Amino acid sequence: MNWYEKLNQYFPVQEMKSKEHMETLLKERSDVYHKDEGPYHVLMYAEFPNFSFVDYLFVSAESRGMGIGKKTLQMLKDKNKPIILEVEPVDYDDSDSEKRLRFYAREGFQHASSIGYSRRSLATGEENVMEILYWAPNGESEEEIFEGMKNMYENIHTYKDEQFYGECYDPVAKVLTFEEEEKDNILEAVAKPV
Template identity: 70%
Template sequence: MHWYEKLNEYFPVQEMKSKEHMEALLKDRNDIYHKDEGPKHVLMYVETDTFTFIDYLFVSKDARGEGLGHKLIQKLKDKNKPIILEVEPVDYEDTDTEKRLRFYKREGFEHATSIGYKRRSLATKEINPMEILYWSPGHESEELIFNAMKKTYEMIHTYKDNKFYGEKYEPVDNVLKLDDKNDRNVLDGL
């Protein structure tokens, strides 16, 4: 199965970039946008001088429990820079959301509780709240994570959006907010 089909079957439609968008990133932004693919996994990520952003991580069901996800995350941790990713809030009807959060908690990720993130899907037109998780070797501030997320949104998520989707995503300042009042941690109690 093609790498895009694996991702498309696993991730919700509102979180998926189009195949054309991702192929353009791999071609045009190959200085920062990368694909690590094997028979049992697909990892799409952004690597800059100061941080790594995991765009998509897929490990096939038959490989779960083999430590493959841990090995992929460790490979990124070995670069010794903050790692950032987006996750959907826990949906108790979808057990995979809780499993994902447990996995990232085991891997030492923290929830950026001060960052609010709500993006309108161009596929469904719905507003989707997402949570930002991060791992930081130097205990960087959530403000640094926030600025890296803004950079990712502008460089990757909205890359040629009008060309690929026929419309533009909302401006970054409408989507990402730094709000110190949020004290709900999605990793608590897992």
């Protein structure tokens, strides 16, 4: 199974970029968009001067618990700049969503609770509400994370979107919001011992 098939089987359709989109990013935006792949993992990420963005991180079920996810993230942490990623809110009917959040909490990620993120899926037409997590080695603020997300959205998610999907994603101002009043921290519930 190739890297795209692994991602496509694991991630919901509303979160997936097309294979053509990702291959074009790897080719035309190779200055920032990268793939790290091994027998048990696939990491698609963008690296900008002042932050890294995890687009997709897949670790095969049979290798979980072997530290592959931790080692893969450590490669990005060693760059000593913030790491930003999108996650689905906890779905208690999907045990993977809670495990995923618990993993990121253990890895020192924080919930960007002042950032709202809702993107219409071009595959399904439905609104897809996501949460933003970040790792801030130098105490970077949520405002800085917000600016990084806007940069990533405009340079990665919407890169040639009309060419690949026949229509454009919504503009960044409609997709990302910054609220002074923070939402509930989604990592608190999963970080507490049971």
